[in-house]
Amino acid sequence: xxxxxxxxxxxxxxxxxxxxxxxxxxxxxxxxxxxxxxxxxxxxxxxxxxxxxxxxxxxxxxxxxxxxxxxxxxxxxxxxxxxxxxxxxxxxx
Amino acid sequence: xxxxxxxxxxxxxxxxxxxxxxxxxxxxxxxxxxxxxxxxxxxxxxxxxxxxxxxxxxxxxxxxxxxxxxxxxxxxxxxxxxxxxxxxxxxxxxxxxxxxxxxxxxxxxxxxxxxxxxxxxxxxxxxxxxxxxxxxxxxxxxxxxxxxxxxxxxxxxxxxxxxxxxxxxxxxxxxxxxxxxxxxx
Numbered sequence: 001x002x003x004x005x006x007x008x009x010x011x012x013x014x015x016x017x018x019x020x021x022x023x024x025x026x027x028x029x030x031x032x033x034x035x036x037x038x039x040x041x042x043x044x045x046x047x048x049x050x051x052x053x054x055x056x057x058x059x060x061x062x063x064x065x066x067x068x069x070x071x072x073x074x075x076x077x078x079x080x081x082x083x084x085x086x087x088x089x090x091x092x093x
Numbered sequence: 094x095x096x097x098x099x100x101x102x103x104x105x106x107x108x109x110x111x112x113x114x115x116x117x118x119x120x121x122x123x124x125x126x127x128x129x130x131x132x133x134x135x136x137x138x139x140x141x142x143x144x145x146x147x148x149x150x151x152x153x154x155x156x157x158x159x160x161x162x163x164x165x166x167x168x169x170x171x172x173x174x175x176x177x178x179x180x181x182x183x184x185x186x187x188x189x190x191x192x193x194x195x196x197x198x199x200x201x202x203x204x205x206x207x208x209x210x211x212x213x214x215x216x217x218x219x220x221x222x223x224x225x226x227x228x229x230x231x232x233x234x235x236x237x238x239x240x241x242x243x244x245x246x247x248x249x250x251x252x253x254x255x256x257x258x259x260x261x262x263x264x265x266x267x268x269x270x271x272x273x274x275x276x277x278x
Contacts (some may be wrong), residue, residue: 002212012265019264019271024215027221027236032126040122040144042230044151 103164107154114154118147121165125172127237132176132229134222142179146172166248173226220270228263235260 097222099120103130105113125146130139149171157167221229227249234240234248 010155012261015268016261016264018206019268022217022230023236026217027131027232029123030142031131032123036144037119037122040147041118043144044111044114044118044147068217087117093103 099164101160103157103159105155109155114151117164121168122147124165124238125168126171128169128230128233129176131218131233131237132172132222132226134218135178138179142172142175145175151174161246162250166250168247169230173230177226216274219272219273221266224263224267224269228259228266231256231259231263 097115097155102113102116108119109123122143126139126143129142129146130136133139133142142272150168157164222233224232231245234245240248242260245251246253246256251259
């Protein structure tokens, strides 16, 4: 029984060794094209710059909207106050 | 690059430092390219998917947390997902066009012999690409990256013993597949 098992194990090891030989001939490291590697690296920079510009543009929009809202509120407050003053003054005249 | 240095680079990259991300890109681009190339079988898609892996990594690097596994494992996970989507989008596997296959030099051999070897090589690659993705990954790490079982275990999130066992089963299965094909000697 032991001899049979040993033979089976030996056969498996032989098969594995033969497959390893074949695979080491087939699966080899491949170098990607230099232009490709460089181009992708460049695109990271461009993309991030674009994203930064987008973020700045977004920040500007938010600031303008906030400023517009505050100006409108101040304008309405002043207008309201002016109207109230005018309204109060009328009966005395 | 020593591990501590890589950790520092990773932290900087996670904070949005592009130069740090560029260093990581330079270190891992070849590995990811090889992985994707052997999973897809053609250079064009390998380039496209490799670029996408790094765009996705750049987009999500701020969420990266060190859980004691190598950074490459995170990149391989992204690559695995993109390759899986790529396969899903295609109804059938694409074979390697001969013009796309990397050229191997068989010095001093007659052309017929070289042609036979190329055909044998293509057939074996086809068999490999029909293996489950985990087994393909294991073979790529073993033969292309020349990683040890322990390194493969770290990358794949398995124990060294499990990797060894999976490796043997994979080779025997591949051998059995070959016995049913013309590749058998």
